[in-house]
Amino acid sequence: MTAPSPRAGLGRNVTAGRFMLPVLRLVFALLAAVALGWQLIIHIGMGFSVANFFSYFTNLSNLFAAAVLFFGALLPWVNIVLHYVMPSAIILEWLLAPPTMEFGARQLLLVLVFPALYLIYTLIRGRMLGWYPYPFLNPAGVGGYGVAVHAVGIAVTFIFAGWILLAAANRLGVAVAAVRNAGVS
Numbered sequence: 001m002t003a004p005s006p007r008a009g010l011g012r013n014v015t016a017g018r019f020m021l022p023v024l025r026l027v028f029a030l031l032a033a034v035a036l037g038w039q040l041i042i043h044i045g046m047g048f049s050v051a052n053f054f055s056y057f058t059n060l061s062n063l064f065a066a067a068v069l070f071f072g073a074l075l076p077w078v079n080i081v082l083h084y085v086m087p088s089a090i091i092l093e094w095l096l097a098p099p100t101m102e103f104g105a106r107q108l109l110l111v112l113v114f115p116a117l118y119l120i121y122t123l124i125r126g127r128m129l130g131w132y133p134y135p136f137l138n139p140a141g142v143g144g145y146g147v148a149v150h151a152v153g154i155a156v157t158f159i160f161a162g163w164i165l166l167a168a169a170n171r172l173g174v175a176v177a178a179v180r181n182a183g184v185s
Contacts, residue, residue: 018076025073032066094165098173100180108162115158119151 036059043053053059122137132138136150 022073022076025069029066029069029073032062032069036062036066091165094169095172098169098176100173100177102170102173103166108159108166111162112155112158115155123147 039059040050040053044050054063119137122133126132126137135141137147139147142150
């Protein structure tokens with residue numbers, strides 16, 4: 001019989017740790033904030049100066065630690081909001097309150113101008129500074145052809161997803177307009 005690997009179950013613990021670390025950061029940040037707030041109330045209640053309260057190294061270092069923990073707790077949530085929540089909210093907005101005018105290929109191509117300009121900007125700036133915001137846009141990492149393949153893949157995805165959203169919005173927009181017009185008569 002073989003002994004279990006010391007790595008057995010590590011994936012589960014790492015995942016739990018990724019969730020628990022921001023929660024613990026937030027708990028300790030709030031604990032420090034409450035303790036500092038309570039201490040400040042006591043300090044003022046005893047007639048001491050607020051300026052003197054913030055002159056204690058202990059109070060300042062705990063305030064700083066609480067800020068670091070608080071913002072450290074928010075970072076994973078900020079990433080989730082920016083990459084998942086907001087794109088979903090915009091798609092829902094588009095589908096729940098579709099435009100009543102119909103859109104076509106011309107509007108889709110117009111929407112793709114921003115990502116195309118962003119790609120050009122990023123490649124020029126990356127070459128000048130030696131820094132790329134995404135590894136798949138760095139020719140040193142994936143090669144020039146690799147960047148091109150990624151760029152084309154993303155463009156095709158944008159076109160496909162955009163076309164689906166336009167078609168759905170056009171159908172829903174026509175239905176909304178029909179309902180509005182039916183209520184007018």
